[in-house]
Amino acid sequence: MTATATQRRSSEEQASGTSAWRRRVTSEPAARVTFYITAFLIWVGLAAMFVRVPGPAAVTASLVKEFSRGEVFSNFADTFYRFAVGVFLSVVVGLAIGVIMGMSGLARAFFESPVLVGLSIPAIIWAFLTVMWFGFGDTSPIVTTFLTAVPFVIINVAQGVQGVSRDLRDMSSSYGVPLGRRVKDLILPAVAGYVLAGVRFAVIIGWNGVLLAEWFGGSGGAGFRARYWYDANQFAGFAAWVILFVIVIVVLDQLLFERAARRAFRWRDAGH
């Protein structure tokens, strides 16, 4: 038998032991990039096999044309405005109802069923209904975005509030901390993770809502433009808009949520 000793490597040794390029290749950003490359290659392959799948070249060409026609910015601006208002409303209302639901059993009993019903109604139904109710214009996409997203925010926040530490709630009530301060300093920070998850859902689900409402509403915007190309049987133009949506969602997610999450959880990551 040979005597073996377990040697622990110090962080300095670990850093100098692996070459820089190797660390970069095995990093998380590298994994992300690998996905994008793979997805792109699959797309190229599918386009080569099927006539009705437009390839990257065709889509880029349509996108460039759409830009040069000046259609992109004005339509996206419309969509963004509707989307932002709808998401903002759903977050404000969802937070309020979610906090109330989480704090009071009575409120929970009251709101539980409508929220469940709301969760089960797909965006496309709201898109149809709001176009019927409000006609063409900003109202239908805003209301669709709001109605699609708000149940997700509510359910997430309510769950978070119910999970707030009993000990901290008892501490607050024994010191007679006023309700407003309790919500601001105890409840909201405690549910920050749930709120972020809820807002993230709201953003992604909200995109569905706004695009569908524009698709049927015919009042301009990204969804309207995508339908225009779809109706014209121009799949490259249609795909160009789909790609634009996807890029916007990914960028929003990375820029806003990663940052918001890092900021909200500074206290957890602080070194000793």
Next chain:
Amino acid sequence: MAVLTVKDLYKTFGAGTPRANRVLDNISFDVRGQTFVSIVGPSGCGKSTLLNIISGVETHTSGQISVTSDDGKPARMGYVFQDPRLLPWRSVRKNMLYVQDQADDETNRRVDKYLDMVGLGKHGDFWPGQLSGGMQQRVGIARAFAVEPDLLIMDEPFSHLDAITARALREQLQDIWSQSKKTVVFVTHDVVEAVELSDRIIVLQPGGKIFEDITIDLPRPRRQTDPAVATLQAEVLARLERMKGMAPQVSAAP
């Protein structure tokens, strides 16, 4: 300082159900002035429940309980719990301010004063997670003193700490307490600790009746190493021997 009156107090959890569990059984006592009272008893005898009733977190089943300030104003109360109970996402100073009525200059000065007193004057901007358990508990103690309470309520505040830290904090607590005029109700399962700290010890027995009410007449400041303290500790322990073997009784409500 405060006057705490407890009279014919009963507490039954789940009263009127088959699971009814009487936890406090005919408790009566008064505390007033600059007195340090300990409530001692084996785990599960209802000490925390009694404190929760005094603090208003729990309701009692029957009997009277009242807390009044010496000067006739509504009594202020401060609490120290078994664990620090700090908001992990707020700095130490913000945790102290969280339980204060106001956030004016005077309050800020007071918060700093008590942080200094527990030796954490330089840690106001730290997050609780950056402090050791003992330091966090000191923040909890400073928080309670900083509301300048008439009545200070402490529930086994040192039981989660190692012996060395606990001893240092006990001495610190005595020093702060003798400088500030406060009525203290201190819960512990540790008779030795109770003798070192208290003017009076109320012993609860399993089932939640008062077993004994002992006056501790020793000069202050007391230190764990004083022979006089050690002698009295042994004596009180011997008196409580009689409680040994008492089964925790689960009696149904009448």
